[in-house]
Amino acid sequence: MSPNDLLPRFKAQYDANNQEFSISGVVRPQAIDELGPSIALLRDAIGRVRGVLYVNVRRLTQMNNAAFHAFSRIIIDACRARPDLKFVVITSSVVGWTSRKFGRLSGIEPNVTVEEYDSQFYPGQGFLEEGGFVPILRTQTKMTWRHERAILPRHGMRPGIVMADICCGIGDFAVLVQKEFQPSRIVALDHSISSLNYARRVMREFDIRGIEYTYGDASEMLLDEAQFDLVTCRHSLQIFNRPELILKELYRICKPGGRVYITNEKNSHCLGEPRAESIRWTYNEVAKLFGHFEMDVELGPKSRRYLMEAGFEDIRVETFMVTNLDGDPQDFADVIAAWADVYAGEMATRRGDGPEFVARFRQGFQDHIFAALHPKGYAGWPIWVASGRRPQ
Amino acid sequence: MGPVHHDLAGEPTFEPMIQIDMEIRTFVSAWRHCDYVSTYMARMISQNRSDSVRHSNLFSSAFNELLEVAFRTRHADGALACRVSRHGATDRIELTFPCLPEERQFYEEAVSQVAGFEARERYLNSVSGDLAPSREIVLLELAVDYNATLRVEEADGDAIKLVVDLPLEGLQH
Numbered sequence A: 001m002s003p004n005d006l007l008p009r010f011k012a013q014y015d016a017n018n019q020e021f022s023i024s025g026v027v028r029p030q031a032i033d034e035l036g037p038s039i040a041l042l043r044d045a046i047g048r049v050r051g052v053l054y055v056n057v058r059r060l061t062q063m064n065n066a067a068f069h070a071f072s073r074i075i076i077d078a079c080r081a082r083p084d085l086k087f088v089v090i091t092s093s094v095v096g097w098t099s100r101k102f103g104r105l106s107g108i109e110p111n112v113t114v115e116e117y118d119s120q121f122y123p124g125q126g127f128l129e130e131g132g133f134v135p136i137l138r139t140q141t142k143m144t145w146r147h148e149r150a151i152l153p154r155h156g157m158r159p160g161i162v163m164a165d166i167c168c169g170i171g172d173f174a175v176l177v178q179k180e181f182q183p184s185r186i187v188a189l190d191h192s193i194s195s196l197n198y199a200r201r202v203m204r205e206f207d208i209r210g211i212e213y214t215y216g217d218a219s220e221m222l223l224d225e226a227q228f229d230l231v232t233c234r235h236s237l238q239i240f241n242r243p244e245l246i247l248k249e250l251y252r253i254c255k256p257g258g259r260v261y262i263t264n265e266k267n268s269h270c271l272g273e274p275r276a277e278s279i280r281w282t283y284n285e286v287a288k289l290f291g292h293f294e295m296d297v298e299l300g301p302k303s304r305r306y307l308m309e310a311g312f313e314d315i316r317v318e319t320f321m322v323t324n325l326d327g328d329p330q331d332f333a334d335v336i337a338a339w340a341d342v343y344a345g346e347m348a349t350r351r352g353d354g355p356e357f358v359a360r361f362r363q364g365f366q367d368h369i370f371a372a373l374h375p376k377g378y379a380g381w382p383i384w385v386a387s388g389r390r391p392q
Numbered sequence B: 001m002g003p004v005h006h007d008l009a010g011e012p013t014f015e016p017m018i019q020i021d022m023e024i025r026t027f028v029s030a031w032r033h034c035d036y037v038s039t040y041m042a043r044m045i046s047q048n049r050s051d052s053v054r055h056s057n058l059f060s061s062a063f064n065e066l067l068e069v070a071f072r073t074r075h076a077d078g079a080l081a082c083r084v085s086r087h088g089a090t091d092r093i094e095l096t097f098p099c100l101p102e103e104r105q106f107y108e109e110a111v112s113q114v115a116g117f118e119a120r121e122r123y124l125n126s127v128s129g130d131l132a133p134s135r136e137i138v139l140l141e142l143a144v145d146y147n148a149t150l151r152v153e154e155a156d157g158d159a160i161k162l163v164v165d166l167p168l169e170g171l172q173h
Helices: A033-048 A067-080 A095-106 A133-156 A172-181 A193-205 A244-253 A276-293 A301-308 A329-350 A355-373 B031-047 B053-073 B099-115 B117-127 B135-146
Strands: A010-015 A022-026 A052-056 A060-063 A088-089 A112-118 A160-166 A185-190 A211-215 A230-233 A254-265 A271-273 A313-323 A378-391 B015-023 B080-086 B091-097 B149-153 B160-168
Touching: A010 A033, A010 A095, A010 A172, A022 A033, A033 A067, A033 A211, A060 A067, A067 A088, A067 B053, A067 B117, A067 B135, A095 A112, A095 B053, A095 B135, A112 B149, A133 A172, A133 A254, A133 A313, A133 A329, A133 A378, A160 A172, A160 B135, A172 A193, A172 A211, A172 A230, A185 A193, A185 A244, A185 A329, A185 B053, A185 B135, A193 A211, A211 B053, A211 B149, A230 A244, A244 A301, A254 A301, A271 A276, A271 A301, A271 A329, A271 A355, A276 A329, A276 A355, A301 A313, A301 A378, A313 B117, A329 A355, A329 A378, B031 B080, B053 B080, B053 B091, B053 B135, B053 B160, B099 B117, B099 B135, B099 B160, B117 B135, B135 B149, B135 B160
Parallel strands: A022 A052, A022 A060, A052 A088, A088 A112, A160 A185, A160 A230, A185 A211, A230 A254
Antiparallel strands: A010 A022, A254 A378, A271 A378, A313 A378, B015 B080, B080 B091, B091 B160, B149 B160
């Protein structure tokens, strides 16, 4: 028996402000006595609350039947003793068994409801996940890859490593990395089922090996800690309202001595000539629009601070500019047109912008396209790259 | 996926993936062995599933319950054998462990009831009941929550073999 055997591997907490009892980790007791303090905490919480008690099992990785029965009994008894009290069990679709198992409780007691948390996870990301966006995401990756393939080795990428690509989207970056650098294993995680289905289809059609696509929540991953030499997370912290939570998880799964690599934008620095003023105005407005939906597309230069505050060392930051001169200028123009459709379309409408604003907003994108396709024009999209090493 | 093979009896051929054998005395010396074995084997066999991390979590969850059943055997001698094989989307666990003759009869009855149409109702009754879940209820739960099919097979000596088919790929997103 190792000393670790004696450590509890689960944690129970009660948050009085939110009337929320949460239990997380691996709960596999041999005898119910081992759960004594947690059960007492739940009983105590039930005694204190009015209205609704939230039971949060989102981070519950495993729970055996003995423990499930013990907690269920207390909830069912409380429903019968206090008909005024409602229970909302919050599960995660990432942990496949929780919704099925806890879902049974609502069949026994109508005062118990079970909600899956993940549908509300990324407040604004639904805008960017519709099927029509896939070709544009591929084009974006093609444009950034021209730069990143040279940059990545300075941030820990090398053949044979074990890496994770968190918020992998449609998986195209993982595929390019696999072909170029031959890591021994890539785990690619995203919370979008449609994106993962696309990624798996590509993997099958092109007979790509060595990538494991997995469904998950970047801020609460099922992945074990300290197992990756390099963890990449591209263009994602900026569309998450609590980037520090994701960074904490990236740190956790990274090996000591390994590196975490992030890329982000500063949208207000997109530029073009001619028609620079119109372009600048529109991209300033893009930053404000994303801000309205709790996303910070100005995060790029803040990467250094975020990495330092997450505990990383040896932080490296650099920038690159995707331009109309990198490849086919039409690719650049297509990407801008897709941005215009979403930003000046659904997002502006959702914010309640009037037609006058939308017309001016859209014009800036048109001018950016004009600059990209102009024979003497220049159009740019700046990206900030940053990485930090997890201390040994 | 490769061609589907069938044996002469018409049942699809399950390809062996991994097997762990232990003395039952060693196994029952620490409760944590259930967790260790289920977690380790789940990781090993899930690598080439469409979502390895989620599959591993689900498999470990189901397999741990079976190992906890075996842990409670009252027979102190013999060996525990855990074997996992695969056919398409289904993983088969064959768990062989020593048991007394009366325990064998209990398992045969429990498994026959798992297949009954009222299995779900009996499981719900057990959740709302006062008693801690029995081994029978644990087997029922595998059928209800994991769509498992179970059967008991002959094993040499004072032993029993539980055969559990888990179609976990179908439970994935």
